[in-house]
Amino acid sequence: MLIKIFKIIENAKPSSTIGNLLPQKTFQSVYPKGIELSEDVVNLLEDKRKSKTAIAFDEITLEDKPSDFHPNDVSLHSFVTRKIALKGCAILSAAMDTVTEAELALALAKVGGIGILHRNLDATTQADMVRWVRRKIHYGGMIDRPITFRREDRYSHLQKEIKAKGWTFTSFPIVDDAGKLLGLLTRDEMDFVEGTNPTLGDIMKPRNLTITAPEGTDTEKAYQIMKESKVKKLPIVKEDDILIGMYVWNDVKQDKKKRDTFSLDDEGHFLVGAAIGLGPDDMHRIQLLVENKCKVLVLDSSHGACKPAKQQIKRIREKYGETVEIIAGNIASYESAKYLLEGDHRPDALKVGIGPGSICTTRSVTGHGIPQVTAIYEVWRAIKETGDKTGYYVPIIADGGIRSSGDIVKCLAVGASSIMLGSVFAGTDESPGKVILDGGKRYKVIRGMGSRSALEERSGSRVRYYRQEEKHGSEELTTEQKQKMVPEGVEGLVEYKGSVEKVMSELLGGIQSGLAHSGSSSIKDFQKRSTIWTQSFAGVAEGNPHNITNVRQ
DSSP states (O other), rough: OOOBHHHHHHHHTOOOSSSTTTOOOHHHHHTTTTTOHHHHHHHHHHHHHHOOOOGGGGGGOOOOOOSSSSSGGGGOESSSSOOOOEETTEEEOOOOOOTTHHHHHHHHTTTEEEEESSSSHHHHHHHHHHHHTTOOTTTHHHHHHSSOOOTBBBBHHHHHHHHTTTOOOOOOEOOTOOOBBEEEEOOOHHTTSSSSBBHHHSSSSGGGGOEEETTOOOHHHHHHHHHHOOEEEEEEOOOOGBEEEEEEEEHHHHHHGGGGGOOOTSSSOOOOEEEOOSTTTHHHHHHHHTTOOEEEEEEOOHHHHHHHHHHHHHHHHHHHTSSSSEEEEEOOSSHOOOOHHHSSSOOOOEESSSSSTTOOOHHHHHHHOOHHHHHHHHHHHHOOOOHHHSSSOOOOEEEEEEHHHHHHHHHHHOOOSSSESSHHHTTBBTTSSSOEEETEEEEEEEETTTTTHHHHOHHHHHHHHOOSSSOOOOSOOOHHHHHHHHOOOOOEEEOOBHHHHHHHHHHHHHHHHHHHHHHHHHHHHHHHOOOEEOOOOHHHHHHHHOOOOSSOO
């Protein structure tokens, strides 16, 4: 796989139009009094709260309202944390080892989301993934260190390198020992090598025929030069013809078309987050992640309202201040949210969901967890009450139990700003693992981070579910230790869904339609005016396909 290393522009200031971030706005500036829910939603859920009745997604439905705009005109800008807002409804991928590694994180960043890398990895590998995702693009678009060869190298040496390293590209600048550009070798030149083994200097396009651009050339200028000159490779040189980078036409062209959908950080690189543990030992992992410019750290715990979580937030804040965004969780209650928001060191977002996930068995194992609609509302209530006193409001990330865009719309209606998805992304091309054929259908494996296999294989899962021994802890377990594991998850198959881009397109289209049905052109407006009803399970059945056979999704 080709890993392109892109130039980081020192002291670059983010443009107001860069990528997918909204650098001029914060959660506090958009929601100075926190998220405001409609009176109808609050009244209904307050009645349920007073009677200690918890609500799940299928038990509510939304009332339609007139609208005078097309669903495509609905804005899905929303906040992941207090500082980071994305265009794609602030969708995150779950930090699961069958969901989010580098490939999926990159694919999601390209379509307006953000991937959270799981921590069933050693710290160095996780940090390397952060660096790989970020450097797949810079807003400036230039490949910082293109692969180069010398003029005296033989064509056979080039062929050997291409095959050994699996390169899929076939354009190489030719330089001298000082890095001075001497020429350019592309597929066009290679196609005319027949039965001989010339030096690269003999077959390259010489410097006087190679079109270049000076240092400081940005994407827009490179696009214009390449289009006008009809060249697909544009080396960038500084004084004395020293090569400092290269633009590639396909990259520049695709970025020009799609970059408005990209999730980029304030330096113009793809956004990516990472899961971390709660112990002091994880500060080494955190250091590596921050050094590699990870902007979002997610405290990864099955019971997020605990003393170790608050201690970890304090350690991170004392060392890194506000330079990283901290997401705390998981929680599912008013009291747990209040606990995390108390004190001088607070998170930038709260992740809500205990036990609603398709592969999670926490509720059946521990007897704890609140159905997701009520859980989101209870955390919203705590944030609102605390914020009204302190002025500190944070977004809610709904994590677990979400099967469709309709469930996402319901999450937004009751107070969520952002959505984390696991099983929805587990079946995509970019998730880890191979496609499995079973009964003529295609599947991919998904497992809960609290499943027996995950607990037995990696300490990251054991720490998340408080199953790691403080003393004598290691990656490998004895047979006796394995027998003592208490799983809070399962392993299974999910149907293959295609690419992340396809899945996101369907989800975002559905969310836009959902908001339009409520006569709202933005998430903020939708939350203020949505109307929900409770429904019987007969209503649920009525709303799903029925009285037909051979249903095709």
